[in-house]
Amino acid sequence: MIIVMKHQANAKQVAAVVSRVENLGYRAHLSEGEERTIIGVIGDERPVDLNQLELMDGVEKVLQVLRPFKLPSREMHPQDTVVALNGVKIGGPEIVIIAGPCSVESREQLLETAHAVKEAGGAALRGGVFKPRTSPYSFQGLGEEGLQYLAEAKEATGLPIVTEAMTIEQVSLVARYADVIQIGTRNMQNFPLLSAVGESGHPVLLKRGMMSTIEEWLMAADYILSKNNPHVILCERGIRTFERATRSTTDINAIPVLKELTHLPVILDPSHSTGKSAYVRAVARAGVAAGADGLIVEVHVRPEEALSDGAQSIKPETFAELVHEAQVLSEAVGRKLAKH
Ligand code: PEP
Ligand code: MN
Numbered sequence: 001m002i003i004v005m006k007h008q009a010n011a012k013q014v015a016a017v018v019s020r021v022e023n024l025g026y027r028a029h030l031s032e033g034e035e036r037t038i039i040g041v042i043g044d045e046r047p048v049d050l051n052q053l054e055l056m057d058g059v060e061k062v063l064q065v066l067r068p069f070k071l072p073s074r075e076m077h078p079q080d081t082v083v084a085l086n087g088v089k090i091g092g093p094e095i096v097i098i099a100g101p102c103s104v105e106s107r108e109q110l111l112e113t114a115h116a117v118k119e120a121g122g123a124a125l126r127g128g129v130f131k132p133r134t135s136p137y138s139f140q141g142l143g144e145e146g147l148q149y150l151a152e153a154k155e156a157t158g159l160p161i162v163t164e165a166m167t168i169e170q171v172s173l174v175a176r177y178a179d180v181i182q183i184g185t186r187n188m189q190n191f192p193l194l195s196a197v198g199e200s201g202h203p204v205l206l207k208r209g210m211m212s213t214i215e216e217w218l219m220a221a222d223y224i225l226s227k228n229n230p231h232v233i234l235c236e237r238g239i240r241t242f243e244r245a246t247r248s249t250t251d252i253n254a255i256p257v258l259k260e261l262t263h264l265p266v267i268l269d270p271s272h273s274t275g276k277s278a279y280v281r282a283v284a285r286a287g288v289a290a291g292a293d294g295l296i297v298e299v300h301v302r303p304e305e306a307l308s309d310g311a312q313s314i315k316p317e318t319f320a321e322l323v324h325e326a327q328v329l330s331e332a333v334g335r336k337l338a339k340h
Helices: 011-023 050-054 107-120 144-157 168-177 191-200 214-225 254-261 270-274 277-290 316-332
Strands: 002-005 027-032 037-042 059-063 083-085 088-090 094-100 124-126 161-164 180-183 204-207 232-236 266-268 294-298
Touching: 002 011, 011 027, 011 037, 011 050, 050 059, 088 094, 094 107, 094 316, 107 124, 107 144, 107 316, 124 144, 144 161, 144 168, 161 168, 168 180, 168 191, 180 191, 191 204, 191 214, 204 214, 214 232, 214 254, 232 254, 254 266, 254 277, 266 277, 270 277, 270 294, 277 294, 277 316, 294 316
Parallel strands: 094 124, 094 294, 124 161, 161 180, 180 204, 204 232, 232 266, 266 294
Antiparallel strands: 002 037, 002 059, 027 037, 083 088
């Protein structure tokens, strides 16, 4: 349920409504927009006498939110959320390109790639150290050693770091090194992990479950937001369909759908959604044109030697072209690229 305050409602009236909501046993979630204040009523859906609330001073109307997700919804928070990562803002007017290897493989590989990403115009660096591999025999990542290389790359380039945590135990460790904690597709519905990253208060990049609907994805985001962590970025990374020509199917529709349903920033991962380096640039262009707030792209200095996802990793020179195209397209849609 949301309580829309009148345009001219004062702070005292807002405070009175908040305390009334709390006395009824609910949590009040305040969203102060330029136009008016909205108070989200969070908690069990026990009946509340709407008329009583509507009679309070300063209240314009009380609305039921019929959607199954609450805090991510536009009704609850009409203005766009901007997530800041060490100076780089996602969800504002600028489009942010995050790039780097699928996995951190060695100090040399990471530093070489980080410099190439920076030079080509990337605004943040990605690299996995805890890898959710489908086979237990595949490379599983360097763990904390990899985090140290990421810290060194950040120190050398200034690029903020995005890396994945797979378990609750890894969350505080990853938060110490990373500017954004990635939750991978396979963990999108790992509810205790979502609560843990919510409680960390750290920015989170929540990838779409490969077999999840947009509604389920937004409910997953609600697990994080409901722990009082508003710093969530959604990442479309392709879904499973009957089509086998590509690794996944890019749900480009998800971008405008999410822009309508939620205030959270939305980025696209054309690497995992296509699975083939030859298609990455084209789908990246589509993402920017469709209104994504950013891209996350796998770049490898020697894709043929990559320990994971080599087939979809592009070389730095191709990445530089991708950045240039994203720049042109972002201007065509009234935006521009963020630079670090
Ligand atoms: C990745 O980013 O390397 C990754 C494993 O992504 P996803 O969870 O989308 O498969
Ligand atoms: Mn990968």
